[in-house]
Amino acid sequence: xxxxxxxxxxxxxxxxxxxxxxxxxxxxxxxxxxxxxxxxxxxxxxxxxxxxxxxxxxxxxxxxxxxxxxxxxxxxxxxxxxxxxxxxxxxxx
Numbered sequence: 247x248x249x250x251x252x253x254x255x256x257x258x259x260x261x262x263x264x265x266x267x268x269x270x271x272x273x274x275x276x277x278x279x280x281x282x283x284x285x286x287x288x289x290x291x292x293x294x295x296x297x298x299x300x301x302x303x304x305x306x307x308x309x310x311x312x313x314x315x316x317x318x319x320x321x322x323x324x325x326x327x328x329x330x331x332x333x334x335x336x337x338x339x
Contacts, residue, residue, distance in 0.1 A: 249319055249331070257292060257321045261329040266296035274303050275311055283316055287332050292321070295328040 249257070267286055268279060286293045295312065297305040309320045309328045318332040 249321075254321055257331055258329065260292055261294060261322060264292065264294050266294040266327060268293070268295040269298055270295060270301050270303075270308055271298040272300040272302065274301060275308060280312075280315055283312065283330075287316070287318070291333055292329065292331050293318075295330065297326045297328065299326070 268282055270279060283293055283295070295308070297303075297308050301308070303311075305323060305326060305328065309323055309330070312318065312328070312330055313320050316330070316332065318330040321329040321331050323329075
């Protein structure tokens with residue numbers, strides 16, 4: 247699932263309109279975090295995650311862990327926000 251530059255730009259524009267649904271703090275990424283994001287991907291393709299300052303894991307590492315485990319693509323890391331995407335067709339594969 248490799249998105250082209252134009253597709254990523256479109257998704258980044260859409261991402262500015264949504265609020266973060268998931269906050270990752272001092273406990274890092276737990277099974278509950280993965281499950282919450284999975285639940286979000288059931289109804290939408292674009293999810294915004296906020297990495298709090300007290301998180302001990304680097305935001306780039308968080309993004310990579312989420313994208314690998316959830317079969318999602320990182321659209322953008324901006325500040326402490328991570329925007330990840332998974333198409334509905336990818337969820338069925």
